Amino acid sequence: MSLSLAAAQTITTAALAEARARKAKPLAVIVLDAGGHPVAFAREDGASLFRHDIARAKAMGALGMGDDTRVLAERAKGNAAFFQSVSVVVGGNIAFSPGGVLIREAGTIIGAVGISGDTGECDELCAFAGLKAAGLDPENSK
Template identity: 75%
Template sequence: MTLTLAQARTIIDAALAKGREEGAQPLAVVVLDAGGHPVAFAREDGASLFRFDIARAKATGALGMGADTCVIAQRAANNPAFFQSVVAVTGGQLALSPGGVLIRISGGTVIGAVGISGDTGEMDEACACAGIAAAGLSHGVQS
């Protein structure tokens, strides 16, 4: 199964709705397919200039490292030199902050990732998870 544009739009709409419901700062949301190609993107009014770049780095980093960025950030705290090296060799395609979440189908297969930037990492991640769930997909570590 591949991630569809309709699913990506659902993820974005639900993630932004969650952000508004929670009073989050303006968000940028990017949805990538399993190959790291953008499927859809939205930036709320008032979101700052670098929000797209950070959101994409979160989603790309999750795909590239095979884990949600909240997990990667925890690993980076214990091995900062390695993860700073990864950021450097990938040209900044990894953001060491929560908000990059893998998108899975039943059975655990990764079909993409969502990256959100604009509020705290924890809020960004909660919005990403809400969007993925609204699209009827799974997120996080494989069960």
């Protein structure tokens, strides 16, 4: 199982469509394969400078830790020293805010999507919309 370019582009396009429907701030969306390689990326006009880096850190964090960044953020609240150490070890390439969502197919992690630009909650909802559009509903793929 692998993440196709077509699926990654669908995720990106649908996530941005969801953002516009929600009147979200301009977003950056990145889709990584299971090895952390970029498959698709888009940055909306007006998205601020670091949005790409934050989106990538969300996706990499989800991949590297094996869970969505919403879950990681909750875990970090109870074990700040450990998660601070993780951030240092990975050179800051991890973000503890919702919007980094694993992509699974038949229970196997095949990649991750990272979104940054609005609230973490909005970023995450846009990621879910992208996955659903690509037939990769996160609720049914765990």
